[in-house]
Amino acid sequence: MSVGTLLENWSEFRHFHPVDDKPHDPYKWAMSIDLDTCTGCNACSVACYAENNIPVVGKEKFQHGQQMHWMRIERYWSEDDREFPDQGAQFLPMMCQQCEAAPCETVCPVGATNHTADGLNSQIYNRCIGSRYCSANCPFKVRYFNWYDYPTVDNVWPAEMTRQLNPDVSVRGKGVMEKCTFCVQRLRAVEVTAKSEGRIVREGEVQTACQQACPSSAISFGNLVDPESRVHKQWAAQQVVLEADEQEKNKEHGTSELRGYRILEELRPYPSVMYLEQVRESAV
Amino acid sequence: MHRILRLSFFLMGLLVAAGSHAADAQKPTLTTEDSLGPQVTQPIEFPHYRHAGLRNPNDPTNSDPNKGGMEIDCQYCHTYARRSAVAGIPPLQKCIGCHQNIESVRQKPRIVELFKYWDAKKAVPWKKVHDLPDFVRFNHERHIKRFIEQQNRPTQEACGYCHGDVKEMTVARRSKPLTMGWCASCHQKEHPVTGEGGAPIGNQAYWYKFQKPAADKSGGEIKAQGPNDCWHCHK
Numbered sequence: 001m002s003v004g005t006l007l008e009n010w011s012e013f014r015h016f017h018p019v020d021d022k023p024h025d026p027y028k029w030a031m032s033i034d035l036d037t038c039t040g041c042n043a044c045s046v047a048c049y050a051e052n053n054i055p056v057v058g059k060e061k062f063q064h065g066q067q068m069h070w071m072r073i074e075r076y077w078s079e080d081d082r083e084f085p086d087q088g089a090q091f092l093p094m095m096c097q098q099c100e101a102a103p104c105e106t107v108c109p110v111g112a113t114n115h116t117a118d119g120l121n122s123q124i125y126n127r128c129i130g131s132r133y134c135s136a137n138c139p140f141k142v143r144y145f146n147w148y149d150y151p152t153v154d155n156v157w158p159a160e161m162t163r164q165l166n167p168d169v170s171v172r173g174k175g176v177m178e179k180c181t182f183c184v185q186r187l188r189a190v191e192v193t194a195k196s197e198g199r200i201v202r203e204g205e206v207q208t209a210c211q212q213a214c215p216s217s218a219i220s221f222g223n224l225v226d227p228e229s230r231v232h233k234q235w236a237a238q239q240v241v242l243e244a245d246e247q248e249k250n251k252e253h254g255t256s257e258l259r260g261y262r263i264l265e266e267l268r269p270y271p272s273v274m275y276l277e278q279v280r281e282s283a284v
Numbered sequence: 285m286h287r288i289l290r291l292s293f294f295l296m297g298l299l300v301a302a303g304s305h306a307a308d309a310q311k312p313t314l315t316t317e318d319s320l321g322p323q324v325t326q327p328i329e330f331p332h333y334r335h336a337g338l339r340n341p342n343d344p345t346n347s348d349p350n351k352g353g354m355e356i357d358c359q360y361c362h363t364y365a366r367r368s369a370v371a372g373i374p375p376l377q378k379c380i381g382c383h384q385n386i387e388s389v390r391q392k393p394r395i396v397e398l399f400k401y402w403d404a405k406k407a408v409p410w411k412k413v414h415d416l417p418d419f420v421r422f423n424h425e426r427h428i429k430r431f432i433e434q435q436n437r438p439t440q441e442a443c444g445y446c447h448g449d450v451k452e453m454t455v456a457r458r459s460k461p462l463t464m465g466w467c468a469s470c471h472q473k474e475h476p477v478t479g480e481g482g483a484p485i486g487n488q489a490y491w492y493k494f495q496k497p498a499a500d501k502s503g504g505e506i507k508a509q510g511p512n513d514c515w516h517c518h519k
Contacts, residue, residue, distance in 0.1 A: 114513065114514060122515040124514045125518070126518060127514070168421070168519060169519055170418065184515055188516070192369075196426065
């Protein structure tokens with residue numbers, strides 16, 4: 001892309017969503033995760049490693065904070081004073097929230113992370129120069145930096161294991177940032193099929209790897225614009241609106257009985273992932 | 285002092301911006317000798333000109349292999365292009381399917397070579413000519429649907445946008461740069477997505493931007509650019 005085009009379309013590249021005159025059409029990929037059914041089994045995380053060619057860095061590098069898990073399970077203990085089995089663990093799968101007004105996008109010095117028309121927060125490895133500013137500005141801390149040239153130097157995939165790498169996903173080299181993509185390779189594949197058949201992607205036609213692996217079906221993923229999609233129905237039932245920084249349901253009584261919420265909504269990144277959780281007595 | 289510094293920074297910025305615009309203005313010609321790919325030696329020198337080339341009007345029997353072709357549609361052999369992301373290489377069965385019935389060329393050296401592979405039950409190890417980097421997601425099917433099926437462009441023209449004039453070649457050679465700038469030079473063009481009166485071409489109108497493009501006042505035709513978000517092509 002030439003500099004001329006980049007400048008000409010600057011507002012579009014740096015466009016933050018949603019705004020009234022530019023609705024998402026025909027796709028807005030979104031997710032909802034039911035934390036009340038999540039058992040914290042880590043299957044989603046493993047599936048993500050397998051699908052997206054994520055290097056397994058090992059204990060030592062993990063302790064240095066160089067882990068690459070695009071999907072991580074965060075643990076919270078609600079009963080700190082008790083022993084382990086009764087500690088009341090709560091799990092929260094955390095990955096890139098594909099914010100509509102993503103803080104990471106505005107700070108990238110080279111425009112390597114942008115917003116796409118179908119509501120994804122793209123990360124282009126070829127363009128990334130590794131300033132790590134995006135990671136610094138991400139309130140969810142879901143961006144991971146390649147400190148090493150994992151495929152060659154670090155032997156994260158011994159000889160035969162390279163055959164399990166997904167050819168639809170780049171193997172990232174040293175010095176680039178990476179993060180959850182909402183399995184964009186799968187999205188693009190179904191979008192292409194749908195387009196060739198003259199329709200839009202149907203509900204259930206595409207799954208993310210984490211959703212596919214989840215044994216308790218806690219994760220649902222789909223097109224938020226499509227009124228038939230499960231995600232759309234869940235968001236509507238929970239009265240969570242994409243373009244709100246404070247949900248209507250929470251304004252009047254302070255809290256609502258409904259379970260749906262988005263993390264750090266008040267910072268106005270307009271995340272595309274909704275979590276569902278019953279507020280527990282112990283948490284109040 | 286600070287003000288002067290700031291101003292000079294501003295001017296520098298302007299200069300750089302202007303410079304990049306100027307560089308933009310004189311775009312390199314798309315097909316230069318430099319952008320020609322390497323001459324690839326294939327296991328069998330496949331004569332594209334003979335299969336896909338135009339018929340010679342002076343030779344109604346089409347018997348002279350040095351003149352005139354068969355005008356076979358590209359998609360007859362490269363059949364996967366219209367239904368998958370990769371065009372693929374035609375299997376040996378495809379060659380034999382015709383050539384077992386063409387006695388007149390059966391003893392030609394290339395055909396003899398071809399039948400050697402067939403008798404040995406081995407695939408011909410064709411070499412890849414148009415190779416995109418591993419981080420690129422390119423889809424043949426979309427381009428075929430868009431240009432051949434929906435806009436009724438001739439196959440050879442549509443394939444030729446990226447593959448050059450293969451019907452004139454013996455062994456195919458890359459004749460377009462296949463760089464990102466070159467891809468984008470076409471994706472930046474305004475292609476019609478609807479016909480007269482605003483009816484979508486092939487019952488589908490395409491646009492990849494956030495908004496439906498405005499209709500042209502005079503013709504009612506809507507034009508839009510190709511996909512231009514990075515994640516369409518970058519893996």
